[in-house]
Amino acid sequence: MSKDNAISVAPPRGMRDFLPSQVALRDWATAAILSTYKRFGFTRIETPVLENIASLRGGDGGENLQLIYEVLKRGEKLEKALSEGAAKDELADLGLRFDLTVPLVRYYSHNQSQLPNPLKSIQVGSVFRAESPQKGRFRQFTQCDIDIIGVKSELAEMELIQATSEALIALGFSNFKILINDRRLLSALALHCGFVQEKAALVFIALDKLEKIGLDGVSKELAGEALDPQATAKLIQVLTVLAAAKKSGQTSYVDLKAALPVLDEQAMSGLEKIISTVSEISKGRFSIEFDPTLVRGMGYYTGPIFEVKVPGYTSSVGGGGRYDNMVGKFSGRDVPACGFSIGFERVIDILTEKEFKPQTEERSIVLIVDPERDSGLAVLNAAQELRSGGNIVCIQPRKKDMKKQLDTLLAQGYSHFCVFRGQGSELEVKSLGG
RNA sequence: GCAGGUGUCGCCAAGUGGUUAAGGCCCUGGAUUGUGGUUCCGGUAUUCGCGGGUUCGAGUCCCGUCAUCUGCCCCA
Incomplete structure (x- = not known):
């Protein structure tokens, strides 16, 4: 491939690829947060990443309104807008959500009749802001929100703070x-x-x-x-x-x-x-x-607002507050609401800095096979036999330098390996650590 | 928007003015080994983000430009 038309393989500015070990950490953290929230009776909901641009703009997002990734109209509508010399903000009809609160309020307004009252929701999802990226600040990042819609008293705030605190404790934070x-x-x-x-x-x-x-x-x-x-x-x-x-x-x-x-x-x-x-x-x-x-x-x-500070870190790891007028903007009927968001990326940053490694109990075995010799059926059967013992089993073709292959696998977190010696021969599982 | 760092093979990366630009990963050819955690030899950049300049000579210095990262501002 010539250099001129080589496509850059880096992700877009401010957005990231995650390696398996990073995803493992993120999954662990998400699971810890979710299980805590669920014990408080919050239930998970989902909304689309794209919203109608009018919803986003009407959501009173402050500065973030400037940071919306807008999606161009398509087809005839775009042609029409262009030919009519439409203003810049009339060329888009959709936008990527910049937080989870505005979509939540829209969601609540739309699905109210089918939702419990009060609604205690959990949301975990990506949000997007066309901002200048920096350390700990990205253009796509994950937010973890809990919200209580329909409770007027401070009990809502208290419970949100309690749930968030317990979640942070579950993540290993203290003295925040x-x-x-x-x-x-x-x-x-x-x-x-x-x-x-x-x-x-x-x-x-x-x-x-x-x-x-x-x-x-x-x-x-x-x-x-x-x-x-x-x-x-x-x-x-x-x-x-x-x-x-x-x-x-x-x-x-x-x-x-x-x-x-x-x-x-x-x-x-x-x-x-x-x-x-x-x-x-x-x-x-x-x-x-x-x-x-x-x-x-x-x-x-509109009311109480809060933020979480972890000692040793300047930026907050979470924040939230009461927004009693938001639902009214969408449904015409005011419903009290408040929410608390964990700054998921900050949490991950701190855990990474602490070199936190999530524990895995399962044995993970790499079954090393010779694709030239071994039949797919024999290999798959052998792997399944190992799996029946409750192990994680990954099949991998043998490489030339097996020592290096095994070292790499150990570094990737596998605990055991088994060299497949052909159909019918015994499966001997050995430890990778030596 | 302002300030600084970085930009060398698909990825990571050495190189700080002097002939043919280390190495690792990935990919790959072969030899060797008692069915495999051995050892060894090879192959992959006419080229150092891009455009100019200085110099006998530049990846290495200068200017511009673009990209990216970091700090300020602001935010999760």
């Missing part, structure tokens, strides 16, 4: 920290400071960076946004108290609460309930903490 805040408090704060509603998002983004860029950084950032200077000053004043409280280690929510102009008693008492309950059930295995600077990116949150 759950940060919690409430969108209503953030709105109240912005209002209290005197920001207009439309500028609230900018304020939130700056707030989110407090930990990273510090008070001065936030102050600078807000100054650059042409916001009401009086409101900014007031916000900085509040943040100063918060930052001081955080710095001095007074991170208990009571102290932070004292520093906040509490304008939403309902939100505050909800948080208190969640925090005290979760603290109780954590039995010291993990912690939960009020963080008034927690924001989260999605535009659709």
Whole structure:
């Protein structure tokens, strides 16, 4: 093949191939998460990877709307759109989902009559964002979501946090920290400071960076946004108290609460309930903490929001929150909902970094055969005989250098091998480790 | 969008200005061995992302370009 028309064999930017050992780890992690969630009564559902573009755009996905992979119309519809000089965003009629929440709400709205109420769903699936890829950040990645639709009380949040925590523990995590805040408090704060509603998002983004860029950084950032200077000053004043409280280690929510102009008693008492309950059930295995600077990116949150931090890792390994207005957008009837998503790729990254290897109990045998000599029937029968003992059996033609072949097989995780010596001869299984 | 790293056979990879560009994987030819965890010999890049330049001479230096990775921003 000439070089000019050689096709690149690398996967598209930001997307990955997985080797058998990587898939084994991912399968193990998925199984651990699923079995935990199932014990909480969550049931698995599935939705398509493609959605109508209108659903995705109407889903209030915040920044992610810019990152949708759009799928062009096809055939006559495309010709028509092109000939009519349609705008760019009228050329697509479908798009790849950028999260699992928007599709879930669409799914719920459509299948409501056949679904239990409340619905406790599990979703594991790929989502897509046309973003600039980086370490731990891809254009296709897996999300693991649990959602409760139809429960208004904080019991939903509590259960989501409990289930997620148990899942993380099942994955071998410990001492992680759950940060919690409430969108209503953030709105109240912005209002209290005197920001207009439309500028609230900018304020939130700056707030989110407090930990990273510090008070001065936030102050600078807000100054650059042409916001009401009086409101900014007031916000900085509040943040100063918060930052001081955080710095001095007074991170208990009571102290932070004292520093906040509490304008939403309902939100505050909800948080208190969640925090005290979760603290109780954590039995010291993990912690939960009020963080008034927690924001989260999605535009659709309406109430409590949360995120999981693992010590030693800067990015969060999970997040979620309440989105009570979303179902209404699709079905015209508001139904309370909230969800929690495990950052599956982050979990896998951390497990990989820890060189975690899932244990397999089964013996795995490679049956080495000579295709020149051995008949297919004899080989398949021999393999089946070995399988009947509960073993994993893989048939492989013998290679020239058997030592190397066996070393490779050992590295691939096989525990035993058996050289097939021809029909009728005894099957002698030997250990690969030597 | 800004900053840095990398780009050599299908894959991984040595090479840091001087004749014919290591090696491993994969593929493959053969010899050797008591039905097989032995040993050995071979075959696969007129060419180093692409385009220019410097030089007697460039994979190796410079400029541009593209691709990819990393950091910032933002997010799972």
